[in-house]
Amino acid sequence: MGEKSIQKRKYILETARKVFVEKGFKKVTMKDIVEACDISRGGLYLYFESTSQIFQEVLKLETQQTDDLFSGSIKADATAADILLLFLREQKKELLRKQDTLTQAIYEFYFENQLPKRDNMLKKQFDSAVRIIEKLIETGVENGEFYCEDCVGCARNMMFVLEGLKISAQTMGVTSEMVDREILYMLKNLCVDE
Amino acid sequence: MGEKSIQKRKYILETARKVFVEKGFKKVTMKDIVEACDISRGGLYLYFESTSQIFQEVLKLETQQTDDLFSGSIKADATAADILLLFLREQKKELLRKQDTLTQAIYEFYFENQLPKRDNMLKKQFDSAVRIIEKLIETGVENGEFYCEDCVGCARNMMFVLEGLKISAQTMGVTSEMVDREILYMLKNLCVDE
Amino acid sequence: MGEKSIQKRKYILETARKVFVEKGFKKVTMKDIVEACDISRGGLYLYFESTSQIFQEVLKLETQQTDDLFSGSIKADATAADILLLFLREQKKELLRKQDTLTQAIYEFYFENQLPKRDNMLKKQFDSAVRIIEKLIETGVENGEFYCEDCVGCARNMMFVLEGLKISAQTMGVTSEMVDREILYMLKNLCVDE
Amino acid sequence: MGEKSIQKRKYILETARKVFVEKGFKKVTMKDIVEACDISRGGLYLYFESTSQIFQEVLKLETQQTDDLFSGSIKADATAADILLLFLREQKKELLRKQDTLTQAIYEFYFENQLPKRDNMLKKQFDSAVRIIEKLIETGVENGEFYCEDCVGCARNMMFVLEGLKISAQTMGVTSEMVDREILYMLKNLCVDE
DNA sequence: CATGAATGAGAGTTCATTCAT
DNA sequence: GATGAATGAACTCTCATTCAT
Numbered sequence A, B, C, D: 001m002g003e004k005s006i007q008k009r010k011y012i013l014e015t016a017r018k019v020f021v022e023k024g025f026k027k028v029t030m031k032d033i034v035e036a037c038d039i040s041r042g043g044l045y046l047y048f049e050s051t052s053q054i055f056q057e058v059l060k061l062e063t064q065q066t067d068d069l070f071s072g073s074i075k076a077d078a079t080a081a082d083i084l085l086l087f088l089r090e091q092k093k094e095l096l097r098k099q100d101t102l103t104q105a106i107y108e109f110y111f112e113n114q115l116p117k118r119d120n121m122l123k124k125q126f127d128s129a130v131r132i133i134e135k136l137i138e139t140g141v142e143n144g145e146f147y148c149e150d151c152v153g154c155a156r157n158m159m160f161v162l163e164g165l166k167i168s169a170q171t172m173g174v175t176s177e178m179v180d181r182e183i184l185y186m187l188k189n190l191c192v193d194e
Numbered sequence E: 001c002a003t004g005a006a007t008g009a010g011a012g013t014t015c016a017t018t019c020a021t
Numbered sequence F: 001g002a003t004g005a006a007t008g009a010a011c012t013c014t015c016a017t018t019c020a021t
Helices: A002-023 A030-037 A041-047 A051-072 A078-094 A103-112 A123-143 A151-173 A176-190 B003-023 B032-039 B041-047 B052-073 B080-096 B103-112 B123-141 B151-171 B176-190 C001-025 C030-037 C041-047 C051-073 C080-096 C103-112 C122-144 C153-173 C174-192 D005-021 D030-037 D039-049 D051-074 D080-096 D101-113 D121-143 D151-171 D176-190
Strands: none
Touching: A002 A041, A002 A051, A002 A103, A002 D039, A030 A041, A030 A051, A030 C153, A041 A151, A041 C051, A051 A103, A051 A123, A078 A151, A078 A176, A103 A151, A103 B103, A103 B151, A103 C051, A123 A151, A123 C030, A123 D005, A151 B103, A151 B151, A151 B176, A151 C051, A176 B003, B003 B032, B003 B041, B003 B103, B003 C122, B032 B041, B032 B080, B052 B103, B080 B123, B080 B176, B080 C030, B080 C041, B103 B151, B151 B176, C001 C030, C001 C041, C001 C051, C001 C103, C030 C041, C030 C051, C041 C122, C051 C122, C080 C122, C080 C153, C103 C153, C103 D101, C153 C174, C153 D101, C153 D151, C153 D176, D005 D030, D005 D039, D005 D051, D005 D101, D030 D039, D030 D051, D051 D101, D051 D121, D051 D176, D080 D121, D080 D176, D101 D151, D121 D151, D151 D176
């Protein structure tokens, strides 16, 4: 596959991403993607063979970019509390965003593809986030910023709350204030002065 | 509509429920329901006009029954901690259950039907559950069973954790131990002795 | 399936037969049959699910009718030689017929469906024809009409010659005179006076 | 066309032959051949314009080689009976061979290309074989090995039996014993002692 | 009320064929 | 000459929905 093909492949994935953002996963057909890309019916099949495959490739790209973002922000020179707040603010932005988010599509995809533990990207990301938060809390405790007796438990609790907010945002609607309220509640329990 | 019709209507809804449990919401076709009910294609249209409508009716029935269940267990004569534990155990059972649960179908349904606030059953149920838990905690605090400075915040936090566990169970898999761990974590923060 | 459906099913098979006669087996698509029958695309699928299935049903009908024909002619009151001649003449007519014959389609069908011995209709028909011819020759020998030391061998030989003529007619072309010549050659070896 | 082109042309034909052997004629697509040859889609079109054309060229090559084979074996120094037996044995080997035979593809090709008499290679080969057998029988009769009153009739009969066996092998299955039985039957009628 | 045959739109997929490089 | 990306027609199959009985 030449340079040109690689470009086109990327173009298709980027365009398909928009389609998934708009329609979720299940409703998207090869035809939808063909039309969004403005290529021929057969053309798409030169690159991908199913919406499922396309979606997984989109996710791969997405994950790479997200990882880069994470590592970028973590390098920042700041206190544990600052970084945690930054992380939570990032999550809030993500979960309130209606446009330009794959959240719903990802859920739908995992609904029908109960991937085995090893391959389950969601689980990997969840666990990885728990570890990062745990480290942050531990650092905060050492610094005297936080008070916490069960750092990993607290980290896990935070992540499940965030998951709960995320799915709630997609199904019952969640306002900016509601998210703030939950974040504040969690931080209050963590902060020393309290 | 005669007595007979009412019976048939109910029969269709009960059978359709099984189909939704099995396949989620989006993948279910009128044909699926017709075949599951073993009635004629045209027959189904006499009662319902789309899978969406059928699903909403199924949900209505479901909600009524769940409510009954709730009020039943709440009438039980027990301490606040007991009742809360009972409630959490019930939630655990529900979210670990792979078979016989509409969870996935409900999520899928709400993904594509972002119902306005007033009609959003999920939201109503969520808020109602928050209020019940809040009351329980308040009672517990009064009894000296619990210690809590922000009862409604705590209730909300609990519900979001449960939501997080629920969606996680559907997408990344959640074990009985994982649920217990989360429940325990929340209770520890609530109980006086700790 | 009601009376009407049975009629339509039969109508489809009869129409499909014409298509197979015209185009053989492999080239025929569901679309061809849909168009020949002037029914809707989906309509055909209510009755049959593939060209292969349709062809097999066409063959079933065909075989029934052919069997009836055979038994009809065999009941005739005549000498063995007469009947054998009648049979050969019938075969000749069949193999020279360009129009209205499934021969080519049958060959194509069996090319790609190497059916196991038990289900192979061609084999059954071949063996059954051998047995009939054998009986005729035996009767002829008893009557003094024929002379033959290996009746079953002779019967088999005849059938293979007929098969050879049949495939030759479809591939290299065979004239009426050529068929007569072969039939005559076989009969000469059989007849007493020779 | 340069030397290199001629080589490539030959390479394509040899590779295509394998494809036809495996899939018959009708089912073979240009894509199949392109993939088997591992050349570019466009590249194939520089040499050939359709599967039909390719198949005819494959047949040409095949015929040349077969002819060479024939003339080779005929040069052998042996009695007429020996040569005839050799020929029949060769035919038997050919018709029992499932692998590496174009038989089915050839039939399929001639089914849809009812070539005019002059161009019909099958007919030419058939007639030529008849003549060779006829000569052999005549020689055998002169030598006193065979007894036969109608040499050309007998030769033709033999060839039709062989054709019948060939198509039977492709459609209803034929065992080695069955072929032997037929060959034996024909030779018995020919041999003097019988 | 109930049936189930019929329709036709639409999705998936494959390939012959072309054409810019 | 050679490549292989691109196109678009053609085919298979499935359903929501209608309608005569």
